[in-house]
Amino acid sequence: MIQTAQSAVGATTYPGRGIIVGKSADGKRAMMAYFIMGRSVNSRNRVFTAEPDGIRTEAFDPSKMVDPSLIIYHPVRVIDNKVIVTNGDQTDTIRDYVAKDSTFADALRTREFEPDAPNFTPRVSAMATFDGGDFSLDMAILRAGDAQGSCCHRVFWEMEKVEAGKGYFLHTYLSDGSPIPSFTGDPETVSLGDEDAAALAEAVWAGLNADNRVSLWTCTRDLATGETDTCIINANK
Secondary structure (H helix, E strand, O other): OOEEHHHHHOOOOOOOOEEEEEEOOOOOEEEEEEEEEOOOHHHHOEEEEEEOOEEEEEEOOHHHOOOOOOOOOOOEEEEOOEEEEEOOOHHHHHHHHHHOOOOHHHHHOOOOOOOOOOOOOOEEEEEEEEEOOEEEEEEEEEEEOOOOOOOEEEEEEEEOOOOOOEEEEEEOEOOOOOOOOEOOOOOEEEEOOOOOHHHHHHHHHHHOOOOOEEEEEEEEEEOOOOOEEEEEEEOOO
16 A cells, blocks of 8 residues: 555655655646755754745754854745756756756766765655646666765656655655665655645654654646746744
């Protein structure tokens, strides 16, 4: 039996950062979510803020910010008929390549996992392309090929069509640990209902470990009209 999104994100105390993209059960809307978690003060000192073309992370308390290099970025960018969702500044790399009529995969071939040894956090990315009342989905993970981070393994998935009521969940870590084990295998399939963005956010937020969850963004998009509905939840208020 396929897990719900709420159950899937709660299967481990520390999935890290995660992306869910899929289609509502009635087949009428795309459904998207992105969350971040944190164990350090620096990682937890963040909120999501809405931008005209997506969202960005920012420090909740700027005085506590230590190193912004891997934690301040735009997780979501919208360009033309595409919505890009990632766990780092590769969002902008993908956007820039798309703007030049290049591809999602070509953009990510210029990037690798994060330089945060010994974890070498994977970069996870997704891009939904809307066309003709439906959408296709590209997903990717860039992870270290060995414990030393001496090489990068880039894995891509291309979904020409997403089945109604299903979503794909890709996250950075398999579980908590030291070092934290990177996600392996295909994106997890999750079941989706007909929730609006707020209800989807409530369900996913409830599934995330309460001690580690930091911020969550959800969005639904009507496939016929392009109308969007979004919701942001921040642990820091």
